[in-house]
Amino acid sequence: MFETIILGLQQLNDPMVWIALIGGSILGIVLGAIPGIGPGVGIALLLPVTYAMEPLAGITLLMGLYAAGWYGGAIPAITINTPGTGVNVLTTYDGYPMAKNGEPQRALSLAYASSFVGGVFAVIVLMVAAWPIASLSRHLTSIDLGMAALLAMVLVVVAHRGSELASFALLGAGLFISTIGLETAYGSARYTFDTTWMLAGVPLIAVILGLFAIGQAFTLIFSDRQIEASDTEMKRGLLGGFVEVFKYPRTLFRSAGFGVGMGVLPGVGEFLAQFFAYTTARATSKTPEKFGKGAPEGIIASETANNAVPPAALVPLLSLGIPGESFTAMMLTVFIIHGIDPGPTLFQDNREFVAGLYMTLLAMNVVIVLLLLAGTRWIAKLSSIPDRLLGVIILCLALVGSYSTNYRLTDTIIALAFGVLGFALRRANIPMVPIILGLVLGPIMERYFRQGVGAAGGDLSVFVSRPISLAFLILIVALVALAIRNAIVGRKRGPADVSG
Amino acid sequence: MSEDKGGDTGAFDEERNGGRYLLGAMAAAAVILLALHGTQTVDGSVVSGNQDVGWWAEPGLSPFVFLIITLVASVAAFLVAKRETINWSQTAADYGRVAVLSACMIGTVFLLKIIGFALSILVFAGVVAFIAGFRGARLVGIAVAASVAMVLIFRVGFSVWFPRPELFKLIDLPFWLQGVL
Numbered sequence: 041m042f043e044t045i046i047l048g049l050q051q052l053n054d055p056m057v058w059i060a061l062i063g064g065s066i067l068g069i070v071l072g073a074i075p076g077i078g079p080g081v082g083i084a085l086l087l088p089v090t091y092a093m094e095p096l097a098g099i100t101l102l103m104g105l106y107a108a109g110w111y112g113g114a115i116p117a118i119t120i121n122t123p124g125t126g127v128n129v130l131t132t133y134d135g136y137p138m139a140k141n142g143e144p145q146r147a148l149s150l151a152y153a154s155s156f157v158g159g160v161f162a163v164i165v166l167m168v169a170a171w172p173i174a175s176l177s178r179h180l181t182s183i184d185l186g187m188a189a190l191l192a193m194v195l196v197v198v199a200h201r202g203s204e205l206a207s208f209a210l211l212g213a214g215l216f217i218s219t220i221g222l223e224t225a226y227g228s229a230r231y232t233f234d235t236t237w238m239l240a241g242v243p244l245i246a247v248i249l250g251l252f253a254i255g256q257a258f259t260l261i262f263s264d265r266q267i268e269a270s271d272t273e274m275k276r277g278l279l280g281g282f283v284e285v286f287k288y289p290r291t292l293f294r295s296a297g298f299g300v301g302m303g304v305l306p307g308v309g310e311f312l313a314q315f316f317a318y319t320t321a322r323a324t325s326k327t328p329e330k331f332g333k334g335a336p337e338g339i340i341a342s343e344t345a346n347n348a349v350p351p352a353a354l355v356p357l358l359s360l361g362i363p364g365e366s367f368t369a370m371m372l373t374v375f376i377i378h379g380i381d382p383g384p385t386l387f388q389d390n391r392e393f394v395a396g397l398y399m400t401l402l403a404m405n406v407v408i409v410l411l412l413l414a415g416t417r418w419i420a421k422l423s424s425i426p427d428r429l430l431g432v433i434i435l436c437l438a439l440v441g442s443y444s445t446n447y448r449l450t451d452t453i454i455a456l457a458f459g460v461l462g463f464a465l466r467r468a469n470i471p472m473v474p475i476i477l478g479l480v481l482g483p484i485m486e487r488y489f490r491q492g493v494g495a496a497g498g499d500l501s502v503f504v505s506r507p508i509s510l511a512f513l514i515l516i517v518a519l520v521a522l523a524i525r526n527a528i529v530g531r532k533r534g535p536a537d538v539s540g
Numbered sequence: 541m542s543e544d545k546g547g548d549t550g551a552f553d554e555e556r557n558g559g560r561y562l563l564g565a566m567a568a569a570a571v572i573l574l575a576l577h578g579t580q581t582v583d584g585s586v587v588s589g590n591q592d593v594g595w596w597a598e599p600g601l602s603p604f605v606f607l608i609i610t611l612v613a614s615v616a617a618f619l620v621a622k623r624e625t626i627n628w629s630q631t632a633a634d635y636g637r638v639a640v641l642s643a644c645m646i647g648t649v650f651l652l653k654i655i656g657f658a659l660s661i662l663v664f665a666g667v668v669a670f671i672a673g674f675r676g677a678r679l680v681g682i683a684v685a686a687s688v689a690m691v692l693i694f695r696v697g698f699s700v701w702f703p704r705p706e707l708f709k710l711i712d713l714p715f716w717l718q719g720v721l
Contacts, residue, residue, distance in 0.1 A: 089698060205617035206559065209566055212610030216573070219603045227587025228599035231580045232574065258638050261672045335646065429670040436665050436686050437693075439645050444700050449649050456642045463638055468559030478606075484603050495598040509684070527620055 041167070044395045049117020051096060051396025052403065060097040061400055065408045069415075070111025071105065073422045075262065077430060079109030083370050084252035085437045088245055088445045092187030093270040095378040095407035096393055098373060100400045104514045106367050107159060107350045107401075108408045110310070114151040115416065116345055116423040117436060119144060124423070127310035127346040130318045134331065136336030141334050152340045152412050154292065157285060158344035159405040160305065161296040166358075169304075169396050171387050173359035178384040182495070183502050185360070185383075186488030187512035189481045192306035192362050194519045195475070199312075200471045204523035209476045210465075214478020217242050217484075225490065239452050244373055245445050246455040249282055251472050252366075253438040254455055255462020260431030285344075290335050291321045295341045299348025304355045306364030310346040316343035351401055358394065360462040362481065380506050550553040558631065560621040563614045570611035577604055611720060641671060658721040662687040695720050 064086075082105045090098030112283065113124030118135035131151060138147040150361045168422045180188070197207040221241030232238035285292055302313035310469035311431040321341035322331045332339050356362050361383030363369040375382050380390055387394055412419070442455035465472050504510045573580075581600030595601070644667050651660040666683035674682055694700040708718050 068648075075607075092698070094630055145704060167666075203617075205613050205620060206563060208613035209563060209610050209617055212606050212613055213566060216570075216603055216606035216610060219606065222586055223547060223599050225593050225597040226583045226599050227585075228581060228583055229585045229657065230603055231576070233580070243601055258641065261641070261668065262634065262637060428674070430680060432668045432672055432674075433686060433689075435641065435645070435688055436661060439648060439664065439691060440661070440694050440700070443649055443652070444694065444702070447703065448645070452649050456645055460638055464558065464562050466558040468562055470559055470562070482602075482606070494594055498594050498596055506595050527616065 044167070044398065047392060048397075048399030051391055051392055052399055054097065055092070056094060056097040056460075057100055057396070057400060058431075060093065060101035061404055061407055062411075064101040065108040065404060065411055067109025068105040069112035069411060069419060070100035070422060071117045072109035072124045072128075074425060074430065074491055075116050075122045075124050075255070075423055076427060077434075079105045079223060081253045081256050081434060082109070082368065084248045085369060085434070085441055087248060087373065088441050089371055090374050091245075091377045091445075095374060095380055096396045096400065098374045098378075100404070100498055102367075102371050102374065103350065103354075103401060107347065107404055108411075109518035110346050110350070111152065111155050111408050111412060112419065114155065115148065115420050118147045118339075120423060122423065127314060129347075130314050130342035131339060133318075133342075134335045137332070138336075138339070140333035143334075144332040145231065145277045146280060146284075146336075147334075147339060148412075148416060149173065149278045150284060150336055151281070151343045152278065152409055153285040154295075154340045155347035156282070156405050156409050157292055157353065158296045158299050158346070158348035159295070159408075160402065161344075161508075162403045163405070165300045166351045166355055166401070170355050170359045170394075173355065173495065174384050176359050179382075180508060181492060181506065182488040183492035183509045184506065185229070185362075186485050186492060187503070187509045188360055189362050189485040191512050191516055192356070192364055192485070193477050193481055194516050195306045196365065196477055198519045198523050200474070201503075201526065203470060205527050206470045207332075208523070210470065210472070211478045214475035215482040215485075216478075217247070217475075218479045230363045236297035237448065240414050242453050242479075243446065244539075245444055246451045247458045247479060248370055248373075248476065249438050249442050250455040250458025251462040251465075251476065253434055253441070254459025255322070255466055255472075256359035257431045257434040257438060258459060258463040259466050260427040260434065263316075263427035263431070278416065283338065285340055288340055289339050290324070291337045292344055294320060295344035296348045298346040300352040302345075303349035303352025305365075306356065306362070308363060310349045313340045313345040313349055315339040327389030354397075358386060358397075359384075361386075361476070366476045370477050372480055398400050422527070433534050443478065476531060497523075558624065560618055560624050561626070563618040563621065567611055567614040567618060570614065574604070574607050574611065576681060599613050600615055637671065641668065642666060644671075647704070653704065654705055655707045656718075656721050657702050658687055658691050659707075661690045665690075691720060 041394045067082050067086075068079050071077045071079055083102050086101060088103065089100055093101070109125055110127055113128035114131050114135065116133040116507060117128040118139050121132050121136040123129045123132055138144070161368060169438045177185070184193060193211055197204055197211055200207040218241075220238060222228070222232075222239045223230055229239060253380075286540040297321070298317040299310075299313045302310075302316070318338060321337045322328050323336055325335070327335065353364055353368050356364050357368045357372060361372070361381065363372050372382065379397065380386065380393065436454065438459075439452070442452045444451075445451060492502055493500070502509075503513055577600060581603055582598060644664060648660050648664040651663060662683055663687035666679060669679045669682040704718065713721070
């Protein structure tokens with residue numbers, strides 16, 4: 041471990057890593073602090089840029105956006121009762137009442153300190169857990185890994201309770217789109233309609249830009265929402281929370297545990313983590329009646345849990361090569377572009393990269409907190425930028441991003457098609473994560489299954505002959521049955537809304 | 541007093557979400573693609589002479605399975621979904637504006653090859669800001685600021701290359717300025 045830390049610190053000598061770290065953190069805070077945007081749009085827009093960067097700098101930039109977005113989202117949640125991102129919803133419950141009671145800096149300070157502890161705790165877990173899991177995964181066969189990818193997708197679908205069937209449909213669509221193009225085993229074109237430009241497949245970057253950035257821009261451009269800027273006076277005193285959080289050690293570390301546990305599981309993520317952390321904190325508190333009225337434990341539970349998720353979400357990505365949600369799925373494309381194979385071999389072949397990533401994640405939490413301590417009073421005003429203006433800016437960025445990747449009009453058209461789909465999915469409140477996971481994990485799963493079944497000479501008993509793949513299969517069948525049961529029960533109660 | 545036109549609320553009206561119709565469209569698309577399966581997944585259509593490596597590697601297997609998943613799930617979701625009363629004229633207006641914005645984006649890609657990066661973005665940002673309801677000085681300000689920001693980010697910051705536009709073949713601009721614009 042000590043050797044890894046030294047090796048990681050050496051990677052921080054690269055100025056590009058620091059530029060990516062600080063730039064990603066600033067952008068993440070800004071995007072997180074503007075309600076309705078969130079880090080997903082930023083990650084989608086910056087993805088093409090990261091392909092030209094060194095892998096560590098590229099991943100650092102995206103992780104900066106991802107982690108800082110959740111930090112920044114707490115600011116409007118506390119100052120104007122409007123969560124910057126979806127994962128800061130529970131922060132409004134106690135953060136805003138505390139601010140209204142004349143203690144906005146205490147609420148913000150508690151949020152920053154809790155986020156910091158959650159983030160650092162999760163990085164330490166990542167450092168401790170990823171390598172052993174990767175070592176164990178070396179004993180997994182192609183079928184086991186293929187089943188693990190399938191299980192991750194099914195978990196994501198089932199996690200969208202109330203819209204499982206729509207999520208299954210989108211997962212299927214994502215998986216199908218991933219098969220378009222030239223396949224190598226038989227040298228066949230699949231659904232290319234005799235065009236040459238489709239032989240390379242549907243460009244993932246265009247899909248991501250379309251779904252996340254263009255779809256969001258279309259929605260924002262037609263919005264008349266205008267949030268009033270906070271008139272809360274920001275005084276000095278944002279450091280007090282860094283002492284106060286440790287007065288609630290059980291809430292703090294239990295919430296961090298929830299964040300890590302939920303972050304590692306595909307499809308679960310920040311929402312359930314903060315929900316469990318918050319409800320458990322209230323259930324075990326000596327003063328549960330104060331929850332919802334400005335209880336410090338409420339802020340600590342919510343913010344610690346959701347900031348522990350991003351580093352924890354890297355555990356399955358680094359150790360198994362399997363992303364559990366859309367952000368890490370986008371990051372996987374950076375690995376693929378640079379020829380880095382996440383999974384069992386990563387820790388042998390790219391030790392410098394892994395060690396550097398650990399250290400940048402730790403440094404990131406420090407940088408984000410310093411930026412927030414210095415700039416909260418200005419960041420709080422960002423929430424008043426009109427949605428329509430944000431839509432114009434995002435659309436300009438998405439146009440350049442979609443065209444400049446390959447300088448092909450077809451890429452822009454594909455991005456637009458997925459932008460319209462993203463717009464329609466947003467209107468219908470149908471989750472977009474399954475389609476992205478299908479697109480990213482589809483080729484991985486197909487490759488593993490082809491290898492595994494091929495090695496067994498086409499014998500399908502290979503899926504049940506090993507305990508790990510059999511266990512995965514039983515879990516998958518149980519989860520699918522649960523999703524179908526939920527849909528039927530929902531139907532009996534009354535026709536379901538497709539939205540989640 | 542602001543000269544801006546307020547945007548419509550149509551895109552955010554939760555009562556007309558259209559999810560059921562979207563799922564119906566997905567099911568229809570899956571049926572059409574399944575009907576084309578035989579012609580769109582021909583063995584060795586690009587590289588002929590490859591050996592038979594087994595049924596598990598047949599090019600048509602995965603797309604077929606995934607399309608069946610899409611079809612079954614979207615039909616099931618369509619059947620269990622709440623019936624919706626759609627305001628068709630409002631929906632048509634919303635998607636009409638999305639179509640106009642999409643056409644602007646495609647037009648800008650063509651424009652890039654004619655008048656260059658900076659001017660194309662200036663025109664695009666101006667048109668989009670107009671569609672978004674901005675007027676007067678704010679419209680001009682947004683277009684100019686967006687154009688300058690894009691030039692600074694992509695051309696100066698990330699040195700993103702773009703093909704030399706036709707306009708620059710007619711005007712003798714300094715090399716560095718062509719690189720920026």
